[in-house]
Amino acid sequence: MKSQLIFNVNKAGVYTTFQDMGRYGYQRFGVPVSGAMDTFAFQVANILVGNQRNEGCLEVTLIGPELEVKCPVTVAITGANLQPQVNGEIIPMWQSIHLQPGDILHFGRHQSGVRAYIAIGGAFDCPLMLGSKSTDIKSGFGKLIEKEDTIYGYPAQKKKRFGLSGQSIPIYDKSIDVAVIEGPHQENFTQKARESFFNSFFTVDTNSNRMGYRLKAENGSIETIGDVWSDAIPFGSIQIPPNGQPIILMADRQTTGGYPRIGTVVSSDLAKIAQLPPQGKICFHPISIEEAQDRAVEMELFLWCLEKFRQDLN
Amino acid sequence: MDFSIKPVGDRAVKVQFQQEVTPQLNMKIKSFCKKITGLNIEGVVEVVPAFNSVTIYYQPFRETYLDLCQKMNSLSVDGSENEFEEQRLIKVPVVYGGEYGPDLQRVAKYNQLSLEQVIKLHQKPDYLIYMLGFLPGFPYLGELNADLATPRMENPRKSVSAGSVGIAHKQTGIYPVESPGGWNIIGKTPLQLVDLANERHPFLFEAGDLVRFCEISETEFLEIEEAVVSGKYVVEIE
Structure with missing residues (x-):
């Protein structure tokens, strides 16, 4: 099948990239995972348009692009509310909509969250590199979407419209409390440092991005003791560099790191961080591995049911 | 057994080896990675070796932390079988x-x-x-x-x-x-x-x-x- 022109990019937005669930399987060679920052919103977008959950989407950051539609296509927009519009009319998020050639998909004022996902029914024509469509510029995979780019793809046959009900749509707050599993470097923190970490409010620095969220403690800093050997760093790891101000390592993090880590944000809370804007507030509380895994299973079950429901609809 | 296992979030475990970082330990780690990969555990996504640890990424809805720990504890790693393994x-x-x-x-x-x-x-x-x-x-x-x-x-x-x-x-x-x-x-x-x-x-x-x-x-x-x-x-x- 030949790919068709889907969108002309009239305006690019500030940081618009192709992302999927990430480039897994090559971390032992030093290749970052990358992938969607908010994997929940990302997967829902795909499900709503009837795709496999891992199909590549556009990830849009704070200021969205302006896209001119060039062929009939089904679209779903999830994640941050950046006031998506078609030809000047605000369109609903978290549901699939049909667009026609000549329609202009654009975004208005920022309402909440940071990252929105644009899925099309079918697939974007974007090269698979090491098995993934994720853009990771620093590692040499893909590039930013730019003005006057043309975006090609393989639009699927029109499917019934489908949406998420109100109570299932996440609300993105500017002040969040996230759950953390402590470790793996417990021995590099005193009880006092640990308490100070869990009792502090932190502010997200403007110098935060897809690699990491830099935090600033409202009072003081977190002390570490001794050095650690470099080891693998999962999404959500909280490392404490020598200045004592935590960094939460996000999608584009390096595969390994050498700073002591006080904990790891549980996977079901990562979306909240991915949607927390600069100057947002964050605090942490410890939970057990068992509870964290129960929540991860619950989230997976929700996505699985949604996917089933979508499939039965067609 | 001379390693300990710790959760690193809900999607990874870190296997921490106790001895000094040496070429011998590196061999042992290589052998451990091979064994874990060889178990073909359904929920395991990838295995990442470091100086004195191995991190195993997995999907918690396919494999729980406790089950994974049990599978790893049953592995023997004395590194002796490496004598015959090729090093490039x-x-x-x-x-x-x-x-x-x-x-x-x-x-x-x-x-x-x-x-x-x-x-x-x-x-x-x-x-x-x-x-x-x-x-x-x-x-x-x-x-x-x-x-x-x-x-x-x-x-x-x-x-x-x-x-x-x-x-x-x-x-x-x-x-x-x-x-x-x-x-x-x-x-x-x-x-x-x-x-x-x-x-x-x-x-x-x-x-x-x-x-x-x-x-x-x-x-x-x-x-x-x-x-x-x-x-x-x-x-x-x-």
Whole structure:
């Protein structure tokens, strides 16, 4: 099948990239995972348009692009509310909509969250590199979407419209409390440092991005003791560099790191961080591995049911 | 058993080995990774070795932390079976100094050695790749001769070209891709450490390999470089 022109990019937005669930399987060679920052919103977008959950989407950051539609296509927009519009009319998020050639998909004022996902029914024509469509510029995979780019793809046959009900749509707050599993470097923190970490409010620095969220403690800093050997760093790891101000390592993090880590944000809370804007507030509380895994299973079950429901609809 | 297991979030576990970081431990880690991978556990996504630990990424809805711990505790790792395992030795041709190694002089001066001595000492050991990280395909090599240890540059370069061979503190390494960097660049290899067009073997190195640097002339560098680009060069591996 030949790919068709889907969108002309009239305006690019500030940081618009192709992302999927990430480039897994090559971390032992030093290749970052990358992938969607908010994997929940990302997967829902795909499900709503009837795709496999891992199909590549556009990830849009704070200021969205302006896209001119060039062929009939089904679209779903999830994640941050950046006031998506078609030809000047605000369109609903978290549901699939049909667009026609000549329609202009654009975004208005920022309402909440940071990252929105644009899925099309079918697939974007974007090269698979090491098995993934994720853009990771620093590692040499893909590039930013730019003005006057043309975006090609393989639009699927029109499917019934489908949406998420109100109570299932996440609300993105500017002040969040996230759950953390402590470790793996417990021995590099005193009880006092640990308490100070869990009792502090932190502010997200403007110098935060897809690699990491830099935090600033409202009072003081977190002390570490001794050095650690470099080891693998999962999404959500909280490392404490020598200045004592935590960094939460996000999608584009390096595969390994050498700073002591006080904990790891549980996977079901990562979306909240991915949607927390600069100057947002964050605090942490410890939970057990068992509870964290129960929540991860619950989230997976929700996505699985949604996917089933979508499939039965067609 | 001489390792402990810790959760690193709800999607990864870290297997921490207790002994010193040595080539023997590295062998043991390699063997452990092979065994874990060999179990073909459904929820395991990937296995990432480091200096004295292995991190296993998994999907909590396919495998729980406790079940995974049990499976790992049942593995025996004494490392003895490694005697028969092959270790690759990869020869890496390097042109030292000049425009290819602008900081060779600095390393020599800092350690009060001649340029020839630095080149000779740098080629002397076979370096073990303890792990890959920092950049795609970047090898963490041990052990650099202590007489060559040189602090990082105070002003990192905005761009270091792919193939550059550098020294920082007690480490030596090779830049696999162009990157900003503060290492003292003493030479350059024409080999490609990362080749994404090569779908079967995109990376030249893996953890556990040995690297031997071999000095070449500028003419040889250009010849090898051309052969690499046209896909005709065969890397020497023992």
